[in-house]
Amino acid sequence: MDEFMRAMPNHLARSSVYAPVARGRKRIHKGSVLVSRADAVMKFWGEQLDEGQADVWMQAVYEACRSPLGGPVIIKRAAFLRSIGRQTGNYEYNWLNRAMQALTFAMLVIEVRDKDGRPKLSVGKSRALHMIDGFDFDDEAEAYTLRIDPRWRPCLPIASSH
Template identity: 80%
Template structure:
């Protein structure tokens, strides 16, 4: 014999069906309300996804790519920043704490963000160590494994405060009350040889409104040895849609953290531009005087 309570769900269902039969428009309204809730939930989830990171491209927020956060600095010459205002464009003030980051570490960060783009920000990002190294064009071996772990540590420690203005008015502020890290932290499983990364959801704001540079990854992996300056310029080229691009040599020298003589820097810039031309990233590159008599690098973006 059934207990009377076991019949309650069936009675509720019968009553609901009776109500819907008498008032069919209610069923439509409930269905519509459920659809709206599901849509809002999906929209909220999509807002935490990083946009534009196709398999053949990698991306970096324009304000980061234009800054001196990543630079073609030599090993052993890195300095530790503390509340340092990075070289950037006039509409952005970026303060940085941490070890100076180089172009190989830029590769790690872009690949990590690419891996993170497959799920909403804030969720665990699991990457296999060997496969990750291959994806950035590195060998797999003890030295490379140690290098990757040091880089993960540097990116976890790297801390930013970013303030962006537009027409003199505040547009974006990230990190003032809680610092923004390049990666929010990581765990490494020795047995599985996998990293589990965490990416701060606030990075989504830095990629919003399509304000990011798209990097052709296949071409980036084809750069010759000792061409870190060319890799840095590739990121800079990608921050602008302008076909003819001009950058003051003095500004470039500061942005690229070059501390040597100006004549040596000019030679290095010309070598880097030739490498960009070889890979068909730019054309017609040259160093010339501006209308104000200042040296500038000029090229056509392809």
């Protein structure tokens, strides 16, 4: 992908996992089946995610794809916010931290079938699949260390060399 592009798996983009939700109106899901394509069943646990959190996730995946998926990725929070078109300041830093928490808590089970109805992809059924596998924040460095579960690889448009 070009430097300015970000992507997410088609099954996520075509589902209701990220929604235009008004502040304060988010639902808490407990195994909810999301609206998705006919060939996929997606179950979701966690706070309803919004479009701003989609930006955070796509940028986190972009940053993570620069090294082996699943390994630690260090991101400076100010640069990260600027990369998604946000300002930097106390409000935005708190917003980013809340987004990281919501994405780390968010858990999915994704099952995709081919056109003949045979299983094509099943992720998260036997071991939790989180949007962000985990993160730590270093106050002194003003940086996050995060991890993206390598099981996202079959769903992501990333180079096979990573």
